[in-house]
Amino acid sequence: MEHEGEKVELSRGLSLVHLMMMGMGMMIGAGVFVATGIAIGFAGPGGILVAFALNGLIAFFSAMSFAELASALPTAGGAYTYIDEAFKGIVGFISGWMNWFALTVAGSLYAITFATYTVFLIEDTPWFINLGLESELVIKLLALAIALVFIVINYIGVSETGNIENLITLGQMGTLAFIGLFSIYYIVIHPEKLSHFSNFVPNGWEKVLMAMGFTYVGFEGYEVIAHAGEEAFEPKETVPKAILYSVAAVTATYLLFAFAAIVGAEPGGMSVSEWFAMHGPVGMGEAISDLMPYGGLLITLAAIFSSTSALNATIYSSTRVLFAISRDGRLPRIFSRIHRVRRVPHYALFASSLIVLTVALIFPIEDVAASADIVFLLIFLLVNAAVIKIRNERGDELNYGFLMPYFPYIPLLAIVFQAILSLWVFHVSPTAWAITLLWIVAGLVIYRGYEGAKVEAEKPESEVVFEEAGEEARYRIMVAVSNQKNAEILTKYAGKIAERINGELLIVSVVTVPEQTPLEEARQFADEAVQTIRLAKSYAPSGVKTEGIVYYAHSVYRGILSAVRDQKADLLILGWEGRSRWSKYVLGSNLDKIVENAPCNVLVIKPGDTEKLEKIGSILFPTRGGKQGAASAELVSILADVYGTRVTVLSVNVENEPEEKLRERLKPVVEKIKGAELKIVDGDPVQAILQECRVHDLVVMGATREPLFRRLIFGEVPERVASRCPRTVMLVKINRGIRARINRLLGRRVE
Known part of the structure; x- marks a missing residue:
């Protein structure tokens, strides 16, 4: 087939x-x-x-x-x-x-x-x-x-x-x-x-x-x-x-x-x-x-x-x-x-x-x-x-x-x-x-x-190398889709980003079979994945180079990471249903492992209760600053340009720092986003962000990278906010290589 x-x-x-x-x-x-x-x-x-x-x-x-x-x-x-x-x-x-x-x-x-x-x-x-x-x-x-x-x-x-x-x-x-x-x-x-x-x-x-x-x-x-x-x-x-x-x-x-x-x-x-x-x-x-x-x-x-x-x-x-x-x-x-x-x-x-x-x-x-x-x-x-x-x-x-x-x-x-x-x-x-x-x-x-009844088994396609069509290598955005429900949301956001930065779009779906079943036999269960990819491709902007790939794997975790490595993706976009366990939208209980081990930047999207893809009036960007905050600000800037919207950079002063010191630390973040407004508030960070997010259409949060022993991927505050916020939330993890992994293993916070 x-x-x-x-x-x-x-x-x-x-x-x-x-x-x-x-x-x-x-x-x-x-x-x-x-x-x-x-x-x-x-x-x-x-x-x-x-x-x-x-x-x-x-x-x-x-x-x-x-x-x-x-x-x-x-x-x-x-x-x-x-x-x-x-x-x-x-x-x-x-x-x-x-x-x-x-x-x-x-x-x-x-x-x-x-x-x-x-x-x-x-x-x-x-x-x-x-x-x-x-x-x-x-x-x-x-x-x-x-x-x-x-x-x-x-x-x-x-x-x-x-x-x-x-x-x-x-x-x-x-x-x-x-x-x-x-x-x-x-x-x-x-x-x-x-x-x-x-x-x-x-x-x-x-x-x-x-x-x-x-x-x-x-x-x-x-x-x-x-x-x-x-x-x-x-x-x-x-x-x-x-x-x-x-x-x-x-x-x-x-x-x-x-x-x-x-x-x-x-x-x-x-x-x-x-x-x-x-x-x-x-x-x-x-x-x-x-x-x-x-x-x-x-x-x-x-x-x-x-x-x-x-x-x-x-x-x-x-x-x-x-x-x-x-x-x-x-x-x-x-x-x-x-x-x-x-x-x-x-x-x-x-x-x-x-x-x-x-x-x-x-x-x-x-x-x-x-x-x-x-x-x-x-x-x-x-x-x-x-x-x-x-x-x-x-x-x-x-x-x-x-x-x-x-x-x-x-x-x-x-x-x-x-x-x-x-x-x-x-x-x-x-x-x-x-x-x-x-x-x-x-x-x-x-x-x-x-005797004589042998029929040669149909072999799966050999490994396919991505073809560049003669131009310089573009930024590759990979979208992992698992069903038609999340295909539109994830692809439209990915397409907007790709269109803005002249990047390429890779739509990936993983078909799994148990360890007992040879991988190539997954082909007989791949029809739904192919249809999902084709639907997702229909939502991609016409001017963006888009490709669909089906991966056969014994687990979604292996399949997605194989796709990221094979296709040399720069950004991986995943969907989250918003419950306490990662499930159904893409990866079920495997999502934590994928986010933690993906050798690229990762963007996890939790759609809001009333998703407005075409009209985003304002973006809320809560951050404590630091390298992760500055890197995440680049994505916020792109989204602001795409939707022509205003951005509020929110910082919760949980340690009672002098406001001037806080503004100085956040200056590299604010400067990356044209026309951004900086807002500093006091109180509990989760409650403060949840209160502020009600007047915005989109919330973007960077990973705070809690220690491994806390079993958190993005950090306690981003994960709690994402779980409870009624608006669309994007969680960003910037890939920082082996040093970040060592720091996390040792229980050190990485800002």
């Missing part, structure tokens, strides 16, 4: 830090909390450290392949897209089919991890003992319950969880790093604990290979960074960096954490490996409990938060992969349908959820972990093969932001190691290999049924 005459953009709202949080949040899950203890049981204390170090190296090799492909093909889709781009046909389909299965099985593993550690936390409490229930039964029921919770969350389409997810990831990394660093302190006090490493690899080096294959699930997850290529700032640079940095950080954290568990264990008369084999999935929890006070509680909470975060991410990712395969015509089209209200691929979500619940209910945790390991190893093997094929066949035509060194030896080494590890997992769980083979066979049968 094309929207003729209006540009379409995908929002780019993810920084390097955001991308790293995504990757590390996915990697730190069941692999470290469950699989590590089991692996120590057969590989020994030294074996697990060697396994983690080598796995980190292999993951780093594969990460370079992902980084290279992501820099050359920065589109949503990840492994499935890269393999399909290289091999097409049946290999491309099977990679997507396996990727979908791997993500759903990983989701089952995370649900079981949550349940296992929850039971570990409560199983010794009197009330749990009195229930008389088998721990295994409770684990299964809890796994199903937590999976259902996140299935519902994904169906509802909750998308504003980015900051929470980042905090959880930082908490995970911080907790594991703290435990690891504490173990170093502990070993200084108790050097005898180093004897736990005396039998370094008790069961032979082949067990180390088993441990590598079995714990590899802990190193998958960074590939989700590549899925976000279309939403990242400068993806050719940030995506490769985020992939490589996240793998390095997680590998170091795993090594520290495994070391802590080994020195913390109290095996008694057993060997360390026998002790971990006895405790199985909760061996890590038991070891950390022995290592430090409240260690059991700390590691249990970390495991619970990690598993739930990863469970949510895998349900989301598996849904998107199935959606993509269906959209390509390789599976029934029903899985690419999007719910008209929730805007999520609900049939794909249902199918993914069914596998998550079934696997969590039927299979033991060892088999679930091993199945995920096998499939991820095979997928990464194919990605490494894909990077070789694409570089050799298309290297000259692609624009790479990152090229791995020592090509093709690094991906070849990764292919060899991943093939060996996937085969070696058979020794851990033959059942897992049987399940994997059955799934691949089922995929081949399905592919035969849909």
Whole structure:
């Protein structure tokens, strides 16, 4: 669906830090909390450290392949897209089919991890003992319950969880790093604990290979960074960096954490490996409990938060992969349908959820972990093969932001190691290999049924660069409209300003879909936004260059900030409904974040009870002076010229300053507005301004920039006045760069 005459953009709202949080949040899950203890049981204390170090190296090799492909093909889709781009046909389909299965099985593993550690936390409490229930039964029921919770969350389409997810990831990394660093302190006090490493690899080096294959699930997850290529700032640079940095950080954290568990264990008369084999999935929890006070509680909470975060991410990712395969015509089209209200691929979500619940209910945790390991190893093997094929066949035509060194030896080494590890997992769980083979066979049968049915997915427009038409760059005024109700008011004010200063007008509307839905699918919900933009453009002055742009985003906040950055806007105009929460007119609860973070000047307009756009008889400009006041005065001067009206500069003398001193401070402000009258009054500033505004048609107020800790954007007085004033109010925030941000963070007032 094309929207003729209006540009379409995908929002780019993810920084390097955001991308790293995504990757590390996915990697730190069941692999470290469950699989590590089991692996120590057969590989020994030294074996697990060697396994983690080598796995980190292999993951780093594969990460370079992902980084290279992501820099050359920065589109949503990840492994499935890269393999399909290289091999097409049946290999491309099977990679997507396996990727979908791997993500759903990983989701089952995370649900079981949550349940296992929850039971570990409560199983010794009197009330749990009195229930008389088998721990295994409770684990299964809890796994199903937590999976259902996140299935519902994904169906509802909750998308504003980015900051929470980042905090959880930082908490995970911080907790594991703290435990690891504490173990170093502990070993200084108790050097005898180093004897736990005396039998370094008790069961032979082949067990180390088993441990590598079995714990590899802990190193998958960074590939989700590549899925976000279309939403990242400068993806050719940030995506490769985020992939490589996240793998390095997680590998170091795993090594520290495994070391802590080994020195913390109290095996008694057993060997360390026998002790971990006895405790199985909760061996890590038991070891950390022995290592430090409240260690059991700390590691249990970390495991619970990690598993739930990863469970949510895998349900989301598996849904998107199935959606993509269906959209390509390789599976029934029903899985690419999007719910008209929730805007999520609900049939794909249902199918993914069914596998998550079934696997969590039927299979033991060892088999679930091993199945995920096998499939991820095979997928990464194919990605490494894909990077070789694409570089050799298309290297000259692609624009790479990152090229791995020592090509093709690094991906070849990764292919060899991943093939060996996937085969070696058979020794851990033959059942897992049987399940994997059955799934691949089922995929081949399905592919035969849909062979040749692939339909190329319609791609969204690539990034559009603003064209200058040959003249000098003009001042760019961006108007964010969300509905036809506010389109006229905002555009007419913006148009008057643009006409007066010979500027350009950009009309922007954001179409949002939940995180679970690929951005390009927002196009099917964009008709209303396009109509709103066209209506807004009809209110723009005929002599002003005006352009309409639709942005697809996962939140209005991201979309607007992407538009401001992409289009290099000088002034952003937003609407406010005038209630205590920013809502409906443009941005809902996101408005505070947009005003605070926009890298340009911002004008928020609250229309009055009787809006008179064509006839404004007088303007009231309350100000305390200062740089913000002087900068805001320039806008007041423009409005006064446009409407040919008088201006009253109002100052409330709240500190009983001498009038001459006050007039001197306000002189730079008054001089910027031709013919302005200065009026000084005493009393409460809010009440004084509200009393005066009744005899004016328009009120313009600059930000006083209260400290961040006050949770105010413009300041207490402007926000209270704007909320209660019956006239049209304009709130102006002048962009003052990084210094203003630092001052605000430190709680300093900026005038």
